[in-house]
Amino acid sequence: MSTAASAPPVCVLGLGLIGGSVLRAAVATGRSAWGYNRSPQVVGAAVADGFDASTDLTAALTRAADTDALVVVAVPMPAVDTVLAAVAEHAPHVALTDVVSVKKEVAAVVTAHGLSARFVGGHPMAGTAESGWSAGTAELFRDAVWVVTVDDGTDPGVWQQVADLALDCGSVVVPAESGEHDAAVARISHLPHVLAEALALSGAAGGDLALGLAAGSFRDGTRVAATAPALVDAMCEGNATALLATLDETLEVLRIARDQLADGSTRDLTRAGHKARRRYEQRERRPITGIAPGDEGWIERLRDAGRRGQVWTR
């Protein structure tokens, strides 16, 4: 368990919305923490706000290696490869995590750089409509869910460090295997974007008459279609395999509903959909108890707990 000030330092690579918020939250709990960003403007803003930030990646990583810091990769997916090459060169033995959404994709790049031994993936389920350093806050992760991966061979000491950082940031931790995480977020994060785009298109195809009649169901159902297209592309394309699987499943659900509607009934769809929404509304975050990282079978037991919707807390 982390007691913040005695916990390892934190080196955050990338100071956008998520990375910038991790840096703020780590500092807020009394940890030693510093950040890197390639943009002098971003670093200048962070320094002006009183944070320890630099455009010198080598220096940031050398310091991490010297102090046995936890390194948090928080750059956009296209930059992960470059950043991990620098980690492999300057800090190859540090405890390493990331906050970059799709977990199998990141894990593959980590493995390609020979960094998998002390890597544990992460994904805080938090965000805002804004992006960039200025949009971040130390409170972004408060009461959010933060996935920490439990893949085969996970180092229990690093897992504990990553979970501690998530808890220090105010989140609860859901343990999940990387592939199961990616399948889950395809369902609850990426598919919603695809359906929102399709719904927006249907409304617009009805012209100004249809858009003028649109009320709450259309407004809420299309809300995330307002997200910048490039961000949605990055999420969906990065998780293409899992998203294709859930999209095919949903196409089949809609095809069956279509045929039943042609026969005059939407009864099966609405009963099942209502029940599913109720299950979502009634979900609970029960705490995980009686498992410590490193215990016999801890990886499979944490995965099972995560599958049951349980969370790792203090």
Place this chain on the structure above:
Amino acid sequence: MSTAASAPPVCVLGLGLIGGSVLRAAVATGRSAWGYNRSPQVVGAAVADGFDASTDLTAALTRAADTDALVVVAVPMPAVDTVLAAVAEHAPHVALTDVVSVKKEVAAVVTAHGLSARFVGGHPMAGTAESGWSAGTAELFRDAVWVVTVDDGTDPGVWQQVADLALDCGSVVVPAESGEHDAAVARISHLPHVLAEALALSGAAGGDLALGLAAGSFRDGTRVAATAPALVDAMCEGNATALLATLDETLEVLRIARDQLADGSTRDLTRAGHKARRRYEQRERRPITGIAPGDEGWIERLRDAGRRGQVWTR
């Protein structure tokens, strides 16, 4: 133009959320108004709240015929036939409108009862998660859109009366042909429900892990799946032809997106969906000017204005 107290009386048949709110709003603007409901409990509640209500349909309609009132059909679709049979018997020449969603379906029953000469359909785009008399308020329609149909042969005097009632209730009026109304609401009201049910099913199929990770996009995208299934069935099944057309169109959009995702890109979908959502966000309610009901070509001109997203106001 209505000046409320001098406007025709209003007889509301059905005192649920919508009918009960019409009765309250009509009274609030100084009109003479009374209501009918078949349930003594509902009528008792309306009377206790100070309104003129009765379980005697014949008496309510005889009074409407005697005072040349505007009769508003506000019962659920399955009860429309019975109520219109009573109108045909006791008040066959009154000005008649309805607030029952799908417009071609209601118009067909009206025609079957020989009441089409003085009928103009209506659809206030307002509601709450609650239902019944107790959920109604005089303010329910404030700033809402209220569709008033402009079908071939529409009586301009009745159209003006129905539009005046909508304006008295605080709404703006969108003129639309019945079939075009039904196609539009399939896109912006019924399809959102179908997609929300399907999205909820995809989340629940991912089990407690997926539901535990669900955040804003899933919450908003499934919100209307919490609607009582029977209400969704009534909406969707009553507008099956138009909903099938838009659902088929959306299935094709999703199939194309699926194949492009399999090829590695969601770019076309996200660009188009984002543009569609922006068009929705930027829609404006420009007022209709220079057309009076009964003018040469007024029906086609009002339809055109509605298609452009224009609204009839005072």
